[in-house]
Amino acid sequence: METPISHPFALTGITLLISAFVYKFIIYPIFLSPLSKIPAAHPLAKVTSLWMQYQRWRHRDFDVIRDAFARKGPYVRLGPNEMVVNSIEGIQSAYGVGQHNFDKHWSYEYFITHGTKNMFSSIGKDHGFRRRRIAGVYAKSFVQSSPHVRAILTSVLCERMLPLFTQSSNPAGLDLVPVLQSYALDFMSSFMFGLSRGLNFIRDEKAREYWFEEYNRAYPAKDMFWLLEVYPACTRFLCRLGFPLLPKGHDEAHDMFEKWALGKIQESEQALNVQLQEKNDTSPGELPILYNAVRTGIAKDAGIRDTEMGEFTPDHKQLCELASECYDHLIATRDTFGTSFTYVIYEISRHQDAQDELRRELLSIENPFVYTETSRSMPEPAALERLPFLNAVIKEGLRLRNNTPGSDPRVTPTHRATSSVGPVENLPPGVRVGAYAWCIHRNPDVFSNPTQWDPSRWIDTHSRGGVDSGIGSEVSSDSDRRPKEKGSKPDKWFFAFSGGSRGCVGQQTAVELMRYALAAMYTNFKTTIADESQYPGDKGFVSGECTEKLFVRFERLDNGAAT
Numbered sequence: 044m045e046t047p048i049s050h051p052f053a054l055t056g057i058t059l060l061i062s063a064f065v066y067k068f069i070i071y072p073i074f075l076s077p078l079s080k081i082p083a084a085h086p087l088a089k090v091t092s093l094w095m096q097y098q099r100w101r102h103r104d105f106d107v108i109r110d111a112f113a114r115k116g117p118y119v120r121l122g123p124n125e126m127v128v129n130s131i132e133g134i135q136s137a138y139g140v141g142q143h144n145f146d147k148h149w150s151y152e153y154f155i156t157h158g159t160k161n162m163f164s165s166i167g168k169d170h171g172f173r174r175r176r177i178a179g180v181y182a183k184s185f186v187q188s189s190p191h192v193r194a195i196l197t198s199v200l201c202e203r204m205l206p207l208f209t210q211s212s213n214p215a216g217l218d219l220v221p222v223l224q225s226y227a228l229d230f231m232s233s234f235m236f237g238l239s240r241g242l243n244f245i246r247d248e249k250a251r252e253y254w255f256e257e258y259n260r261a262y263p264a265k266d267m268f269w270l271l272e273v274y275p276a277c278t279r280f281l282c283r284l285g286f287p288l289l290p291k292g293h294d295e296a297h298d299m300f301e302k303w304a305l306g307k308i309q310e311s312e313q314a315l316n317v318q319l320q321e322k323n324d325t326s327p328g329e330l331p332i333l334y335n336a337v338r339t340g341i342a343k344d345a346g347i348r349d350t351e352m353g354e355f356t357p358d359h360k361q362l363c364e365l366a367s368e369c370y371d372h373l374i375a376t377r378d379t380f381g382t383s384f385t386y387v388i389y390e391i392s393r394h395q396d397a398q399d400e401l402r403r404e405l406l407s408i409e410n411p412f413v414y415t416e417t418s419r420s421m422p423e424p425a426a427l428e429r430l431p432f433l434n435a436v437i438k439e440g441l442r443l444r445n446n447t448p449g450s451d452p453r454v455t456p457t458h459r460a461t462s463s464v465g466p467v468e469n470l471p472p473g474v475r476v477g478a479y480a481w482c483i484h485r486n487p488d489v490f491s492n493p494t495q496w497d498p499s500r501w502i503d504t505h506s507r508g509g510v511d512s513g514i515g516s517e518v519s520s521d522s523d524r525r526p527k528e529k530g531s532k533p534d535k536w537f538f539a540f541s542g543g544s545r546g547c548v549g550q551q552t553a554v555e556l557m558r559y560a561l562a563a564m565y566t567n568f569k570t571t572i573a574d575e576s577q578y579p580g581d582k583g584f585v586s587g588e589c590t591e592k593l594f595v596r597f598e599r600l601d602n603g604a605a606t
């Protein structure tokens with residue numbers, strides 16, 4: 044009797060199946076795919092994404108990618124459908140604007156909260172639409188001129204942070220990481236909800252510690268592989284089966300933050316309602332700025348006119364959308380600002396000559412930020428913006444310490460048949476493309492002695508004409524030393540805030556916060572490193588568990604006069 048396998052049709056079928064398999068999974072990716080022209084980080088990367096996923100699981104992904112760039116050049120293949128880039132042309136393709144803007148990878152869906160998308164987790168037109176609602180309140184012109192922003196900054200800086208530095212006479216120093224995280228979180232939460240509804244972590248250490256602990260449960264740096272690379276639903280299912288992939292209390296911590304954010308939204312709605320009904324001038328700092336911007340956007344989309352805003356009451360779905368957006372900006376702040384800014388201060392504290400130069404510059408302005416029991420005279424934003432050295436130390440710090448452990452992945456979009464990334468053409472939709480500012484900022488052809496902290500690389504001593512701090516300024520100055528002109532090579536390669544239409548919406552605010560804090564600190568204090576044994580310097584990332592510590596000594600100067 045004839046066995047099924049010896050039947051000629053069955054044999055042909057199996058042969059065809061094997062041929063199709065070999066073609067699709069071996070011949071096509073190795074020889075025919077547009078990605079086959081890109082050197083692979085590892086031979087297996089040509090045919091399977093498992094090699095890269097294994098590196099991610101072991102937290103070795105960054106190391107293997109950095110080594111691959113060194114060995115293979117600026118375009119490296121990580122899988123049959125994945126590549127990373129380390130050139131400005133590559134970045135401009137993947138992180139560009141408009142037509143050139145790629146979609147975000149699905150892993151960003153992890154940042155959906157309250158069952159609804161926010162700007163960070165949305166793609167395509169939906170993203171642009173959400174971003175337009177809030178871009179105005181993050182614009183430099185708004186941040187620098189709003190009396191509410193100034194009131195919040197004065198309160199957080201002069202009533203919370205500077206008194207802490209003044210009291211910090213311990214020779215063992217003050218751990219700066221949580222303090223600077225708190226500075227940004229206190230400011231941003233007040234910017235969102237109004238000063239009296241914002242966080243107060245600089246003063247309330249216990250509340251801060253509890254929040255940070257829960258945060259690490261909700262966003263466990265070590266376990267993010269499971270949440271970002273394996274579908275969260277699948278991860279949760281495996282956890283329910285008993286696999287300990289996520290820390291205990293992960294879901295509860297998430298729920299706690301969602302409830303907390305929704306509560307703040309309800310408080311802000313009540314406060315705003317009173318402000319709209321009374322039509323009085325809101326006390327400085329009390330307007331829930333971000334909440335109001337998102338709420339106005341939602342109301343306008345629902346057809347409410349400006350004159351009817353007082354009668355608008357968001358329903359539950361709209362309140363969730365408001366909570367999701369505002370809470371996401373707190374996550375963005377927690378994950379980036381404190382770590383990057385600590386590094387800026389770390390380098391200034393290690394380089395006393397640079398610190399003296401910075402202090403001289405800060406004391407040279409018309410209204411220096413001298414802080415005493417009775418005087419809190421904050422300079423105007425433009426006076427700080429035009430200081431070349433102040434802006435240079437910020438930019439140099441951000442050059443060396445800015446990156447998340449991941450590559451902020453994009454994917455070639457579905458709305459066109461093929462895309463190009465730098466010289467690599469004809470990429471089909473769905474190819475994952477990533478980049479690391481950490482690597483981009485250490486290119487020796489762009490940044491001489493790239494691993495050296497050197498703020499002078501951001502200063503031109505001879506140029507003339509309009510001055511641009513390179514972090515969003517256009518101010519004229521009489522000094523011979525000017526920030527590097529916009530469009531210079533290092534400036535073009537500056538990628539700390541990412542780029543294009545999905546670049547950091549909070550960058551002007553972040554830089555403003557840094558300028559003011561540095562002006563306050565270095566006009567009035569001298570800083571030195573007390574203990575850096577638990578600090579990774581420029582080797583670390585932003586986000587993560589923030590277990591790093593940097594102890595800094597603060598020495599009060601006599602009314603800001605340099606010692």
Ligand code: HEM
Binds near residue numbers: 163380546
């Ligand atoms: C030094 C501090 C900061 C750094 C280095 C930084 C860096 C970045 C980067 C690299 C991105 C792009 C991420 C991606 O493509 O996946 C981003 C996006 C974003 N950042 Fe920041 N950021 C900082 C501070 C802030 C602050 C203070 C806020 C507060 C609002 C903020 C809010 C955001 C938001 C909402 C996005 C998403 C933008 C969008 O999807 O259109 N960031 N940031």
